[in-house]
Amino acid sequence: MDVIQFPPSEGGRGAVALKDIPEGHTVFEIPRSLVLSTRTSTLPQRFGGNAWKKAMLHQGWSGLILCMMWEAAQGSHSKWSAYFDSLPTSFDTPMFWNDEDLTELKGTSVVDKLGKDQAEKDFTEKILPAVQSRPDLFNSQDIPTKYTLETYHLMGTRISSRSFTLEKAEEEVEHHDADDPAENEAANTSMGSAMDVDGPPSLDHEQGDEHPDHQEEEEGNNEEEEEDSTEVVMIPLADILNARYRTENVKLFYEPNCLKMVSTKPIKAGEQIWNTYGDLPNAELLRGFGHVDYLPLAGTDNKFGNPGDVVEVRADLFVQCALEVHPEHVKEAESELIERIDWWLEEGGDDVFVLEIDPDSSELEIPPPMLSFTRLILFQAEWERAKSKSKPPKPTMDMQTLSVLVAVLERRLQAYDTSLEADESILNTRLDALSLNKRHALIVRVGEKRILQAYRDKVGHLLDEARMKEAGASSGKSSGKGKRQREADDSEKDGGRRIKRQVR
Ligand SMILES: C[S@@+](CC[C@H](N)C(=O)[O-])C[C@H]1O[C@@H](n2cnc3c(N)ncnc32)[C@H](O)[C@@H]1O
16 A cells, blocks of 8 residues: 545545455554553653542543643654654644634534533643643743644644544453454544544533543543543554545454554555544534545435434423423423433433434434433323333324424524525535635535434424324314323323423
């Protein structure tokens, strides 16, 4: 293989096969000693294990970022000096966008997760104090130039766009059979460990998150906590591979002393060698890597986008819409609704629902937990039942639930400043005239809106059907109410107090 410059749409610099490569061939091997991590850099030992933990550098990416800053500051004395010289020094990730470009992302899930403030807080509260506390390790003259917020963001983005998540070595030796290639597949061969540790945004969404594990850091203050068996590492050369949706032709496997990039299918001479970053949706690709996948979409009339796109819809929007659409059902006081939400979360329910279009069948599936959660909020009887059975409500598509879903999808579509039609028209006529950031933002928006619109149409259709069925049922029966109506009446009879103000 060689490393060459591909067109930007093909990933820019990447690896090319110089000969035909058969499937199962080791394209290259990297000795473990060249992997850059908090265990191979000597900084944590020099700093002292306890001091490192006290400075909270053992959790999240801060420790690795500091190691990278320190190794880079050592210049040619660092083992990774040539590696640093080869790394990009600028990125197209939204972390580095100006405010005008960022407004183009309004409504997308990138905004909530950016976490610039949190990154700055970590830099000020963890990195700087650690650096200032050890003049023997961090030359004071270097601080204003090599331990800056800018360098922190640069190293953080190098991690988000090029890191791998590996099982820690002891774990491998203990638990893996080194002769079984399937066992030796790197714990996660996708880069951008962002997705691996990314928790759903919290319901109140007070803070975003540049590096997803900040959330983990905040929650994981307990030193007794079990140590994570995986680690985020930088692997020179392995990170030179680009990726595109379902294009991968190699995979990273590990052995006790080395990591091997092995072909998963035959690669012809002249073809690019592609890794996978996990076939992420465009919002995540843009946030972590600074690019998007823009490919022909199967089953469409010449449309382009990322078949792996998804839309995230926060659970609090369901609460808001349930209160608005069915105040007659949701009469419970704020404290009771919060109790229901807490119960849902304690039972392991998500606070974000993910909508996607099946890339193979183009089918839409309304996530059952979304229906279940809506019913939990809507119906007192469902809440009582759920509590007593320790089981969330059945994901039934009744009229009331569907009407909340329609309201949610419409509201979610309104979170963007522009309509799908307006965006698609720019996409079809002026895409190339836009700056790179604006083009990326437009592609992310359109991908999300197409999914929302498709679900809006589907749920609207189901609601019409449910209404017709309900109308037919009530006109066919002179007496007796439908089960749903009875449920609604029950809820009325519960005499819940009027909501004083909306739950967050
Ligand atoms: C792991 S690195 C791959 C090597 C990188 N091209 C380089 O020059 O170092 C990931 C970065 O490559 C670029 N990249 C990878 N795949 C791409 C694609 N399909 N389209 C555009 N850019 C891509 C993005 O800039 C991303 O942040």
